[in-house]
Amino acid sequence: MHPAFSVLVFTVMSGAGYGLITLMILGHLLGVPQLQDSNVLLSGGILGFVLISGGLLSSTLHLANPKNAWRSFSRFKTSWLSREAVFAVLFYPFVLAYLANVWFNGAEVNGAAVVAGYGAAALAMVTLFCTSMIYASLKTIRQWNTSLTPVNYIALGLMSGSLLLAAVQATVAGDLSSVLHNLAIGLVILGAAVKLIYLFWIGKPAGSTINTATGFTQASVRLLDQGHTANGFLNNEFGYTVEANRLMRLRVLMVGIAFVLPFLLLLTSSAGLLALAAILTIIGLLVERWLFFAEARHVVRLFHGDQRV
Amino acid sequence: MKLGLVVDLDTCVGCHGCATACKQWNTSGTIGPLSDENPYGKDPNGAWLNRIRTYEVDDHPNSKTVNMPMSCMHCDNAACVTVCPTGASYKREEDGIVLVDQDKCMGCNLCSWACPYGARELDPHQGTMKKCTLCVDRIYDERLPEDERKPACVMTCPTKSRVFGDFDDPDSEVSKLVRDRAGKQLMPELGYEPVNTYLPPRNKPVVETYEPKSIKATVKGWVNKVIAR
Numbered sequence A: 001m002h003p004a005f006s007v008l009v010f011t012v013m014s015g016a017g018y019g020l021i022t023l024m025i026l027g028h029l030l031g032v033p034q035l036q037d038s039n040v041l042l043s044g045g046i047l048g049f050v051l052i053s054g055g056l057l058s059s060t061l062h063l064a065n066p067k068n069a070w071r072s073f074s075r076f077k078t079s080w081l082s083r084e085a086v087f088a089v090l091f092y093p094f095v096l097a098y099l100a101n102v103w104f105n106g107a108e109v110n111g112a113a114v115v116a117g118y119g120a121a122a123l124a125m126v127t128l129f130c131t132s133m134i135y136a137s138l139k140t141i142r143q144w145n146t147s148l149t150p151v152n153y154i155a156l157g158l159m160s161g162s163l164l165l166a167a168v169q170a171t172v173a174g175d176l177s178s179v180l181h182n183l184a185i186g187l188v189i190l191g192a193a194v195k196l197i198y199l200f201w202i203g204k205p206a207g208s209t210i211n212t213a214t215g216f217t218q219a220s221v222r223l224l225d226q227g228h229t230a231n232g233f234l235n236n237e238f239g240y241t242v243e244a245n246r247l248m249r250l251r252v253l254m255v256g257i258a259f260v261l262p263f264l265l266l267l268t269s270s271a272g273l274l275a276l277a278a279i280l281t282i283i284g285l286l287v288e289r290w291l292f293f294a295e296a297r298h299v300v301r302l303f304h305g306d307q308r309v
Numbered sequence B: 001m002k003l004g005l006v007v008d009l010d011t012c013v014g015c016h017g018c019a020t021a022c023k024q025w026n027t028s029g030t031i032g033p034l035s036d037e038n039p040y041g042k043d044p045n046g047a048w049l050n051r052i053r054t055y056e057v058d059d060h061p062n063s064k065t066v067n068m069p070m071s072c073m074h075c076d077n078a079a080c081v082t083v084c085p086t087g088a089s090y091k092r093e094e095d096g097i098v099l100v101d102q103d104k105c106m107g108c109n110l111c112s113w114a115c116p117y118g119a120r121e122l123d124p125h126q127g128t129m130k131k132c133t134l135c136v137d138r139i140y141d142e143r144l145p146e147d148e149r150k151p152a153c154v155m156t157c158p159t160k161s162r163v164f165g166d167f168d169d170p171d172s173e174v175s176k177l178v179r180d181r182a183g184k185q186l187m188p189e190l191g192y193e194p195v196n197t198y199l200p201p202r203n204k205p206v207v208e209t210y211e212p213k214s215i216k217a218t219v220k221g222w223v224n225k226v227i228a229r
Helices: A005-029 A038-062 A066-073 A080-105 A111-136 A148-173 A178-202 A210-214 A233-238 A244-266 A271-294 B017-026 B110-114 B152-156 B173-180 B215-228
Strands: A221-225 B003-008 B051-057 B064-070 B089-091 B098-100 B162-166 B197-199
Touching (some): A005 A038, A005 A080, A005 A111, A005 A148, A005 A178, A038 A066, A038 A080, A038 A148, A066 A080, A080 A111, A111 A148, A148 A178, A148 A271, A178 A271, A210 A221, A233 B110, B003 B173, B017 B152, B162 B173, B173 B197
Parallel strands (some): B003 B197
Antiparallel strands (some): A221 B051, B003 B162, B051 B064
């Protein structure tokens, strides 16, 4: 699949923002001592808000006809993209109410903080889940049509969010919270495990072949002619092919930047290095999302000569 | 009613007449225009609703060239409709035709991702999704003579390898062809239940190939023929 840059930015940034806000609100409401500080909460909240809003705006850039984007709220019953849009908008009043409450009443856990906070955290996770289900629901792309897809999106969103949260807390409050620090370490290990399981799983050949695609299941089938002299929409969108060697190098690079380096930086306890770890993870996740697209092989490729996907 | 096409892979010669007629009719039809980018330039691109690909099936001496025209299959279980967030993609209750409302489409490409048959192409100029309409603006047009109320691709096919009809009617030509010729659906394992059906090529005797024999065997053959007389 052709990786659209706006979609990579959208899924990584909004994933990190939703992860950050969810973990921060839950930590605040469940009484993590270092999060009972309105400066930390407001800084984290604004950073999450900017990441999510920037991501959502970026997502509209890949629309070829954005003037109809407002209609995308209308098919909640069947479309995961529509559900994502609805929940993404519903999230805003809750998170704004929560942040306004922190602004006016400080870090006190009152009724408003509980209702708005748990509402925002739940909607953040539901939105992230809907985003992942847009991909996981497509039967045409074997590498996406798996429950590992939502697990990856949620684990990696929480992972990058936890690194951002630890970095924000350490920078704003000056001293490092061991709870947030350990949470980040745990989530980096979880994220790496989930990603490695996914990479192992998509390595196994399975699914449709050129034989089931053309209906000739008892003989070999070879493409003679695609029937056009220049690439069209289908070639550009689904024919995106990257050399196997390059994919392997990028996988190693991705695991290094997104998981290994941040993990090593987390072993130190400096606020500056934590911030660096968070930035590295986000860059690594952009590579991860690029690979998520580049390694996905749509079944239309079978009609254009691939023997299997 | 369940309208759709039967394509005879035995007789299709791969002339691309159906695709050309389709482009000609639909560029000024209900979903038109079907824009082209750089049509005479170096890297042309454009929206087509019908594509013809050519395959070689089986190995020598049983190999056969098969031309496979593909347009929208008007699936019974059309994921392109359910994934659409704007409601632009819809399947008509009355005849099963899948259409895109050009006034609602936001060009997110998700329906083209959900389609296993490559039936949807984004119009490079309009930014909306284009697809086969089964010539909905021809087949119900009462100003046309009755035998011309067919999709443009079916009308134009010089070898009559495309047949249009109602798959719900067991006595229609398409239903009979599917029964008699063991019609096949493409990629049935994905569960989209495509309506369009493909008739596999008929089995033909293998063409005898000339095998050169040794001079001795050839002379022996002639002698045998003479003696037999």
